Amino acid sequence: MEKLKIAIQKSGRLNEGSLALLKECGIKIENGKDQLLTQASNFPMEVLYLRNGDIPQYLKDEVVDIAIIGENTLIEKNAEELKTLSLGFSRCRFSIAVPRNAEFKSIKDLENRRIATSYPHTVQTFLDREGIKAKIHEISGSVEISPNIGLADAICDIVSTGSTLFKNGLTEVYTIFKFEAVLAANPNLSEKKKEILTRLIFRIESVLRARNTKYIMLNAHKKDVENICSILPGLKSPTIIPLEEPDWVSIHSVILEDEFWDLIDQLKQNNAENILILPIEKILV
Template identity: 60%
Template sequence: MSTPRLRIAVQKSGRLLQDSIQLLKECGIRIDNGRDQLKAPARNFPAEILYLRNSDIPQYIQDGVADIGIIGENTLVEKEKEGEVVQHLGFSKCRLSLATPRGTVYAGPQDLNGKRIATSYPNSLRAYLKAQDIDAEIHEISGSVEIAPNIGLADAICDLVSTGSTLFKNGLEERDIILKSEAVIAASPKIDATRREILDRLLFRIRSVLAARNQKYLLMNVPNQKVETIIKMLPGMRSPTVLPLAEAGWSSVHTVIAEDSFWDIIDQLREAGAEGILIVPIDKMIV
């Protein structure tokens, strides 16, 4: 009897696919995927990858054809299918927003009453309008939603926004955010106990990778009389490691620190006497 494999649905093309496969590689999972394959096994982990249309993934998760999917949370919400979000992944961040032509008077969502709104996300928009008690006409279109106001099809749009540059180029201004989204792992309600155990092993690896991404290993040389002062300044993991140097009166202080936090205190560390400061990337971090 063959060993069960965790069936992982991913987008079959695009940036989300690249980021998903990269994450799995960082988890040490090697995938035997050839050109135009729709299914590919992992060589060294009990899993197989299903390459699917992004909009179809929620249905496959709900039906149990896929045990988990790596998908944008906005798609999961829009399709209104059953699927448990078990991990946020921190990439492919965007937001579903309302936008109107620049110069349009807009005091708030209530200004959309009686207006026409073009969108590729009718379910998400409908839920938002209902929650805000707004009566507006939804025009469901695919493709370039942002052109709708310019051709007289709609008064406003509801679309995904990353940087806002596409809105700007089309003379639109972002007004309200309906929901914020990022890539997530969603699990099927039909996943069995054996595959759930494999999923738990995968999540352990993923969380170790994600924990390391914004963390750096920090090493510095510190005069012994300044060690306690330096340690109090470090917002790192538990207790730093302090090792004596060959030169009398000096120690090497090692810790893990968030990269953003480091830049906030670098000048303070130097003023407190730290020298020879090194910042080393972390590949994985088990916490």
């Protein structure tokens, strides 16, 4: 039986987020300690645990079929065309940082400066685009200490909370781009593997739609229904269910968690009562 080979990061935040996503998709993976290859027990899939920086080449060489990977790595390895789907986790920034006591008014201040980074291709592309000449020092790890030991005047690295920069006396001064985990796929899949990938994407999209949504139920007088329904977005339109008490109905809908409190305030102003909010596990459309 043909199986889809998926690569995920061997360890770290992307590893944890990838396994959590597959679990939410109902895919069971027997993950023994230090295993580099394992099988899904209920889905035609093999999982390979690889170094993040090696994954784009494995995709290009067709050693693996798909991968969950940081979009920044695809950009650095000149493999952006393999991106298939944004996954909504491991959101970070790719930013320039300088010592807190350094003068920095604009990116032009990088002219003739030394920049330490683990992503030389991405940084050089940025510098070329901005017409800036600077010297790049490629470093495989601990980029943040470079200015403190006199190796560089600035760094360009992945930033999540900024706490590591702060601890090393650096301040973030310019964001080149923002990124997140993505699903990447080799375009030369067999028809059978394309069919398996379509099934997987359907599951992933169902999970992603549910992550930022809530199910809302409320009671309202019939005279307020039109105003309340105009507030609720819903997937298509709110569901309205008559109640035993005359002139009253129950209204059900789906709302975005980011808009939750603003919507609640509006609903209360339009006489909504007994509002109940429930989590959603999956949304299938």
